[in-house]
Amino acid sequence: MPAPAIFWFRRDLRLHDNPALIAAADGRPIVPLFVLDDEAPGMRPLGGASRWWLHHSLAELAAGLERRGLELVLRRGPAARILAEIAAETGADSIFAGSRPEPDAIARDRALIPALRQHGVTLTLVADSLLFSPRRLMTGAGEPFKVFTPFWRAALALGDPPASSGVPGLMPGPACRGDDLDDWRLLPSTPDWAGGLRAAWQPGETAARDRLARFVDRGLGDYGRLRDLPAVDGTSRLSPHLAWGEISPRQVWHAVRGREDGTGAAKFLSEVGWREFSYHLLLASPGLAEANWRADFDRFPWVEDKATFRAWRRGETGYPMVDAGMRELRSTGYMHNRVRMIAGSFLVKHLLTDWRRGEAWFWDNLVDADHANNAASWQWVAGSGADAAPYFRIFNPVLQGERYDPDGTYVRRWLPELGGLPATAIHKPWTLAKPPRDYPAPIVDHRLARDRALAAFQSLKTK
Numbered sequence: 001m002p003a004p005a006i007f008w009f010r011r012d013l014r015l016h017d018n019p020a021l022i023a024a025a026d027g028r029p030i031v032p033l034f035v036l037d038d039e040a041p042g043m044r045p046l047g048g049a050s051r052w053w054l055h056h057s058l059a060e061l062a063a064g065l066e067r068r069g070l071e072l073v074l075r076r077g078p079a080a081r082i083l084a085e086i087a088a089e090t091g092a093d094s095i096f097a098g099s100r101p102e103p104d105a106i107a108r109d110r111a112l113i114p115a116l117r118q119h120g121v122t123l124t125l126v127a128d129s130l131l132f133s134p135r136r137l138m139t140g141a142g143e144p145f146k147v148f149t150p151f152w153r154a155a156l157a158l159g160d161p162p163a164s165s166g167v168p169g170l171m172p173g174p175a176c177r178g179d180d181l182d183d184w185r186l187l188p189s190t191p192d193w194a195g196g197l198r199a200a201w202q203p204g205e206t207a208a209r210d211r212l213a214r215f216v217d218r219g220l221g222d223y224g225r226l227r228d229l230p231a232v233d234g235t236s237r238l239s240p241h242l243a244w245g246e247i248s249p250r251q252v253w254h255a256v257r258g259r260e261d262g263t264g265a266a267k268f269l270s271e272v273g274w275r276e277f278s279y280h281l282l283l284a285s286p287g288l289a290e291a292n293w294r295a296d297f298d299r300f301p302w303v304e305d306k307a308t309f310r311a312w313r314r315g316e317t318g319y320p321m322v323d324a325g326m327r328e329l330r331s332t333g334y335m336h337n338r339v340r341m342i343a344g345s346f347l348v349k350h351l352l353t354d355w356r357r358g359e360a361w362f363w364d365n366l367v368d369a370d371h372a373n374n375a376a377s378w379q380w381v382a383g384s385g386a387d388a389a390p391y392f393r394i395f396n397p398v399l400q401g402e403r404y405d406p407d408g409t410y411v412r413r414w415l416p417e418l419g420g421l422p423a424t425a426i427h428k429p430w431t432l433a434k435p436p437r438d439y440p441a442p443i444v445d446h447r448l449a450r451d452r453a454l455a456a457f458q459s460l461k462t463k
């Protein structure tokens, strides 16, 4: 019998279409392992919503493994130490894992390979979280792409990614002591703020596969139009499942490619393409979550105002579309993409708050918090990023609301205090003769805020 292999689950919490798992299971008994290395230097600690998601995802993964006769081993601590310990305890001489296309994780993995070799253990990393290897995609000059359209064109020219695969035959390895998931205290307790998350989400691979199947069955023909309407269930809501690798982008790709939904399907895949592009940008600029991609933004005159930042976080800005989004986020750990753009733009442009503060808030509150997507999207919103929305294009939250939530269904859902307002006033309640008493007046005037933002942007050019 060959020596067992450790399969180290990371951001690939699935059994289907997991190439690293297939490589590990090739005739060897498997010791499945998840390491909570939440104090690793340089690695960003998980936000609260992600910790909630991780707890339930691990529980579901453990159940899936148990049905196949394997026990998921949970251990907390520095990965290098834990991996060496488990190898010694089980007699494993090899470790397999999905590679993580993030600079911090790459640096850690690079250091792990020789460290483990000293213990006679090999670490094999298999790419599995993106459709296309970000390093294969370069401009003609051998540089990373800075603009999405040519990036995606080059990606599509590579042809379909390999077909997705099923669950390999898994042979259980030696038993090994592990932690109790509850002892990790990933779930909030005092207070338990996760009621809205429980109501909105079912973490885990089974739910991810069901969600993909339902989304595709519904037909993607109208995706291009519906995806911008936050009141409508028009997008896949696969983002947290993709963020934790409960489903692979290849599975998504092939489920969609098999259907003839024309431009809707192509538009949907291009959104998955933005995820690829975000990782491409992160690898090109490892400090994407901390440093402006465009260096001239280092001189931007951000304003630090505790009161307005608090009002934004709590959904009390007086602009219904912004507030509805921020309350959706607080309640469910999710916000519709259109509203993320509106709320993000409001923070950065109307309030002149540094985008990094918004990024950090989203990181803590989103169930789909994703290092690359969150950082790249915030820089896109702020105008400081690659291929970003131009700074001078300032969303008017009233017009955005009237356009994308014309009858106010979305706003009413998250701001019940505005429930009785007519559609004509739902996005500007302050214009009513008697504005609702229990809803704040706007914390900034749109026109003044717009002029202030444009002046701040102009100052970059004159400094």
Ligand SMILES: Cc1cc2nc3c(=O)[nH]c(=O)nc-3n(C[C@H](O)[C@H](O)[C@H](O)COP(=O)(O)OP(=O)(O)OC[C@H]3O[C@@H](n4cnc5c(N)ncnc54)[C@H](O)[C@@H]3O)c2cc1C
Pocket (backbone or CB within 6 Å): 227, 235, 236, 237, 238, 239, 240, 242, 243, 268, 271, 272, 273, 274, 275, 276, 278, 335, 336, 337, 338, 340, 341, 344, 362, 366, 368, 369, 370, 371, 373, 374, 375, 377, 378, 381
């Ligand atoms: C300020 C801001 C912060 C964001 N932070 C995150 C984040 O932390 N994690 C995250 O996954 N997405 C983030 N996004 C992108 C986008 O809002 C979400 O991916 C999308 O709303 C998820 O919903 P969905 O799965 O129904 O999307 P769908 O429309 O069904 O799209 C399918 C998949 O494509 C990817 N995708 C879609 N839009 C984008 C995009 N603009 N950029 C990158 N990938 C995209 C996601 O993986 C998504 O699940 C952010 C956007 C903004 C404006």
